[in-house]
Amino acid sequence: xxxxxxxxxxxxxxxxxxxxxxxxxxxxxxxxxxxxxxxxxxxxxxxxxxxxxxxxxxxxxxxxxxxxxxxxxxxxxxxxxxxxxxxxxxxxxxxxxxxxxxx
Amino acid sequence: xxxxxxxxxxxxxxxxxxxxxxxxxxxxxxxxxxxxxxxxxxxxxxxxxxxxxxxxxxxxxxxxxxxxxxxxxxxxxxxxxxxxxxxxxxxxxxxxxxxxxxxxxxxxxxxxxxxxxxxxxxxxxxxxxxxxx
Numbered sequence: 001x002x003x004x005x006x007x008x009x010x011x012x013x014x015x016x017x018x019x020x021x022x023x024x025x026x027x028x029x030x031x032x033x034x035x036x037x038x039x040x041x042x043x044x045x046x047x048x049x050x051x052x053x054x055x056x057x058x059x060x061x062x063x064x065x066x067x068x069x070x071x072x073x074x075x076x077x078x079x080x081x082x083x084x085x086x087x088x089x090x091x092x093x094x095x096x097x098x099x100x101x102x103x
Numbered sequence: 104x105x106x107x108x109x110x111x112x113x114x115x116x117x118x119x120x121x122x123x124x125x126x127x128x129x130x131x132x133x134x135x136x137x138x139x140x141x142x143x144x145x146x147x148x149x150x151x152x153x154x155x156x157x158x159x160x161x162x163x164x165x166x167x168x169x170x171x172x173x174x175x176x177x178x179x180x181x182x183x184x185x186x187x188x189x190x191x192x193x194x195x196x197x198x199x200x201x202x203x204x205x206x207x208x209x210x211x212x213x214x215x216x217x218x219x220x221x222x223x224x225x226x227x228x229x230x231x232x233x234x235x236x
Contacts, residue, residue, distance in 0.1 A: 007235060008235070009233060009234070009235050010233070010234050010235075010236070011230040011231050011233045012230060012231025012232070013230060014227065014228045014229060014230050015138075015139025015228050016137065016184075016227045017183055018138070018183060018184040018185070018227075019227065022230060046230065050235075065233060067230050067233060068227075068230070069227050069228065069230055071138075071184060071185050071227045072184065073164075073184065073186070075185045075227050076227065077226065077227040077228055077230070078226075078229045079229060080229045080230045080232055080233055081233070082232075082233040082235065085235060
């Protein structure tokens with residue numbers, strides 16, 4: 001089991017009073033983020049370790065990222081964006097094979 | 104033949120009348136904003152009024168929100184959720200209260216000082232800027 005480095009994403013919460021959660025969207029750069037991009041439900045968390053999100057251990061590329069606020073009716077805000085984020089959660093192969101060389 | 108033409112003309116007139124009357128035409132001004140912002144609603148003073156009561160109607164969910172009561176001819180309000188809102192105000196005196204003046208009634212609503220129906224739409228505000236550590 002390889003170990004991947006933490007990558008913490010944070011953002012200030014929306015100021016709207018009826019927000020029930022946040023969505024994170026990612027898209028391989030340079031394609032722009034859309035509401036159809038790969039997404040993750042963050043709940044009400046505004047700090048998240050990206051490495052722990054499902055499927056992240058296969059990501060190794062440059063990504064555009066966006067977060068939205070979701071209200072109780074299911075409406076989503078516009079995006080808060082950050083572009084050209086290098087994500088690399090693919091650990092290298094372990095060294096080996098180990099050999100014992102007797103002196 | 105003549106009767107057929109008359110019938111056709113009558114039918115067309117009837118259809119035109121029906122289509123014109125099928126929908127009510129109103130020219131609304133829509134104010135767009137975000138629900139993390141505040142809106143200011145103002146109105147003319149009513150003589151001998153002791154206060155004013157204001158409420159908002161959320162059109163999508165068909166519910167009223169109590170905006171507040173005030174002695175001033177204006178009130179500041181943060182939209183509680185996304186959607187279209189119409190606003191209503193009435194004056195209250197010692198022993199009386201007026202009917203509600205509604206923002207979608209151009210008889211008592213104005214935009215830039217001119218009689219005009221209006222409502223407001225509030226969007227969900229996005230989160231703040233992303234930081235990655």
